[in-house]
Amino acid sequence: xxxxxxxxxxxxxxxxxxxxxxxxxxxxxxxxxxxxxxxxxxxxxxxxxxxxxxxxxxxxxxxxxxxxxxxxxxxxxxxxxxxxxxxxxxxxxxxxxxxxxxxxxxxxxxxxxxxxxxxxxxxxxxxxxxxxxxxxxxxxxxxxxxxxxxxxxxxxxxxxxxxxxxxxxxxxxxxxxxxxxxxxxxxxxxxxxxxxxxxxxxxxxxxxxxxxxxxxxxxxx
Amino acid sequence: xxxxxxxxxxxxxxxxxxxxxxxxxxxxxxxxxxxxxxxxxxxxxxxxxxxxxxxxxxxxxxxxxxxxxxxxxxxxxxxxxxxxxxxxxxxxxxxxxxxxxxxxxxxxxxxxxxxxxxxxxxxxxxxxxxxxxxxxxxxxxxxxxxxxxxxxxxxxxxxxxxxxxxxxxxxxxxxxxxxxxxxxxxxxxxxxxxxxxxxxxxxxxxxxxxxxxxxxxxxxxxxxxxxxxxxxxxxxxxxxxxxxxxxxxxxxxxxxxxxxxxxxxxxxxxxxxxxxxxxxxxxxxxxxxxxxxxxxxxxxxxxxxxxxxxxxxxxxxxxxxxxxxxxxxxxxxxxxxxxxxxxxxxxxxxxxxxxxxxxxxxxxxxxxxxxxxxxxxxxxxxxxxxxxxxxxxxxxxxxxxxxxxxxxxxxxxxxxxxxxxxxxxxxxxxxxxxxxxxxxxxxxxxxxxxxxxxxxx
Numbered sequence: 001x002x003x004x005x006x007x008x009x010x011x012x013x014x015x016x017x018x019x020x021x022x023x024x025x026x027x028x029x030x031x032x033x034x035x036x037x038x039x040x041x042x043x044x045x046x047x048x049x050x051x052x053x054x055x056x057x058x059x060x061x062x063x064x065x066x067x068x069x070x071x072x073x074x075x076x077x078x079x080x081x082x083x084x085x086x087x088x089x090x091x092x093x094x095x096x097x098x099x100x101x102x103x104x105x106x107x108x109x110x111x112x113x114x115x116x117x118x119x120x121x122x123x124x125x126x127x128x129x130x131x132x133x134x135x136x137x138x139x140x141x142x143x144x145x146x147x148x149x150x151x152x153x154x155x156x157x158x159x160x161x162x163x164x165x166x167x168x169x170x171x172x173x174x175x176x177x178x179x180x181x182x183x184x185x186x187x188x189x190x191x192x193x194x195x196x197x198x199x200x201x202x203x204x205x206x207x208x209x210x211x212x213x214x215x216x217x218x219x220x221x
Numbered sequence: 222x223x224x225x226x227x228x229x230x231x232x233x234x235x236x237x238x239x240x241x242x243x244x245x246x247x248x249x250x251x252x253x254x255x256x257x258x259x260x261x262x263x264x265x266x267x268x269x270x271x272x273x274x275x276x277x278x279x280x281x282x283x284x285x286x287x288x289x290x291x292x293x294x295x296x297x298x299x300x301x302x303x304x305x306x307x308x309x310x311x312x313x314x315x316x317x318x319x320x321x322x323x324x325x326x327x328x329x330x331x332x333x334x335x336x337x338x339x340x341x342x343x344x345x346x347x348x349x350x351x352x353x354x355x356x357x358x359x360x361x362x363x364x365x366x367x368x369x370x371x372x373x374x375x376x377x378x379x380x381x382x383x384x385x386x387x388x389x390x391x392x393x394x395x396x397x398x399x400x401x402x403x404x405x406x407x408x409x410x411x412x413x414x415x416x417x418x419x420x421x422x423x424x425x426x427x428x429x430x431x432x433x434x435x436x437x438x439x440x441x442x443x444x445x446x447x448x449x450x451x452x453x454x455x456x457x458x459x460x461x462x463x464x465x466x467x468x469x470x471x472x473x474x475x476x477x478x479x480x481x482x483x484x485x486x487x488x489x490x491x492x493x494x495x496x497x498x499x500x501x502x503x504x505x506x507x508x509x510x511x512x513x514x515x516x517x518x519x520x521x522x523x524x525x526x527x528x529x530x531x532x533x534x535x536x537x538x539x540x541x542x543x544x545x546x547x548x549x550x551x552x553x554x555x556x557x558x559x560x561x562x563x564x565x566x567x568x569x570x571x572x573x574x575x576x577x578x579x580x581x582x583x584x585x586x587x588x589x590x591x592x593x594x595x596x597x598x599x600x601x602x603x604x605x606x607x608x609x610x611x612x613x614x615x616x617x618x619x620x621x622x623x624x625x626x627x628x629x630x631x632x633x634x635x636x637x638x639x640x641x642x643x644x645x646x647x648x649x650x651x652x653x654x655x656x657x658x659x660x661x662x663x664x665x666x667x668x669x670x671x672x673x674x675x676x677x678x
Contacts, residue, residue, distance in 0.1 A: 003344045009473050015480030016496060053469075055632075080469045080476070101476035105483035214309050 002026040006036040019105040024152040033057025047074040067094035071077035074115035130219030336367040348668035427454035466630040474508040514643040521650040546583040560599040568676040578651040581644040582611040589615035617663040
């Protein structure tokens with residue numbers, strides 16, 4: 001799951017990025033509104049955390065341009081002024097949710113998870129695929145009721161497949177979703193994570209589509 | 222409370238007006254009354270004197286032709302008395318005689334006075350009684366007549382006349398006073414209405430007074446009030462914005478601190494926790510600087526002029542400030558070039574505040590000039606004052622944002638440098654307090670210049 005974080009304050013941005021990375025999100029962080037639009041045009045994100053007061057281009061403008069281009073990306077707006085008009089303006093400009101600074105990091109993550117769940121069209125907070133259960137809130141994965149221990153990246157790859165059950169994901173798509181800018185992906189790291197997932201959750205969990213990429217296997221009961 | 226006691230000392234316009242008008246009206250009224258009274262008295266005296274003369278001439282004429290019958294005629298004449306109830310018919314007394322003073326006849330109550338006195342009017346006091354006399358002699362000089370009136374009676378008549386003249390005046394007085402009272406009250410009522418309109422306002426209603434009908438004289442006052450309302454509203458609005466901005470500026474570092482603290486708590490890896498804790502320390506320093514700047518502005522704001530103005534030697538102060546500023550930036554030691562007058566420059570002002578102003582300008586210049594940039598600080602005499610300029614080789618400021626510099630919390634649109642947007646606002650205040658001006662401009666050859674122009678020496 002890859003998040004675009006747009007926050008001009010260095011200390012706050014750094015903190016949010018660290019927090020989101022702890023929750024196994026890949027985070028791209030930009031500090032200017034115009035750069036945010038450029039990043040959104042060039043990359044696929046699952047959600048965006050957007051501060052409103054930004055240099056370059058303010059958050060509302062970014063939001064309006066994003067929506068005008070038809071991008072339905074879930075956007076959570078951060079405002080420092082907890083005033084009603086700011087919230088209303090943010091939501092009316094196309095935000096899906098807002099939070100007022102200062103906020104709880106855990107609440108930010110919970111709201112992001114809710115946004116991601118809604119955008120993927122899933123009703124239940126717990127994702128089920130056959131006998132596999134994934135709880136995004138606790139980041140726990142069970143197979144037939146037994147808890148399976150996954151690394152952060154393995155969890156991220158599994159979540160990516162579970163939230164795109166019909167899609168064939170190419171290796172570069174998976175890498176883009178796994179890594180933020182500057183985090184070097186090794187030449188075959190995606191294969192390594194898929195290998196680990198097959199070992200822990202059964203070989204049929206992810207199916208290789210030769211020459212095209214991978215997709216989620218048929219659910220097993 | 223100087224104002225309160227001042228207000229107590231100046232009575233209300235209404236009371237002052239009433240007292241003044243009443244005193245002048247009463248004074249004029251008394252003067253008029255007294256003048257009418259005395260004039261009426263005099264006129265009455267003259268009338269009665271005329272009456273005396275007529276009677277005297279009549280008596281002389283009667284005697285001239287009736288010397289033989291004079292005695293019985295005198296009896297009859299003496300019995301002609303005025304009506305005792307009517308003060309305008311006072312009793313007439315007379316003595317008639319011949320040229321040598323022998324009396325021919327006299328009325329019973331006439332004073333026994335010699336009738337040989339000089340012709341004409343005279344006042345005589347005889348015993349307890351005072352008399353007004355008229356002595357006349359006939360044209361041939363054979364007969365003399367003396368007509369007399371008791372002055373007491375005459376005075377009663379004169380008083381009556383004068384009193385009747387003054388009476389209407391006295392009757393009119395209460396009506397006049399009442400009329401004045403009502404007029405003043407009515408005339409000043411618009412002021413009461415205005416006072417009510419102002420006092421009935423809620424403290425947050427600073428709209429101009431428009432629906433109050435006031436006379437032309439009060440209109441300038443209302444206009445001034447409205448101007449004042451406008452200014453107060455502006456001040457309140459700017460205070461409100463300042464508070465909102467300050468809250469916003471404090472909220473971001475607080476949010477950052479909170480997030481970093483939560484990262485430190487959530488993280489299971491020591492390096493990550495360590496980094497988050499480091500960030501917290503940095504954030505606390507930043508919030509501390511911001512609070513310090515806010516407090517400084519708050520302290521500077523209410524001042525109208527400097528509390529301490531002492532001679533300040535600029536050169537050593539600038540060297541010290543620049544040395545301090547340079548250590549805070551990752552720049553070469555000689556990044557700031559100084560160009561100070563050789564003969565020294567002493568200005569009048571507050572050394573600490575001037576130091577803060579110079580420090581902020583140099584900090585800005587160093588920050589925006591960048592690592593390879595150059596900063597030059599120049600002090601030059603300007604007539605009997607001094608100008609202080611800080612030049613930097615940085616990118617300058619977009620023209621559209623120049624006007625916003627110096628406003629509180631103003632930050633450039635493209636600004637990623639850490640800063641609260643208070644530094645130049647503080648410089649602006651300090652410069653104002655010193656009676657100088659802050660000039661900010663892009664240099665035509667590139668870079669930026671900030672000048673404190675007109676420091677008093």
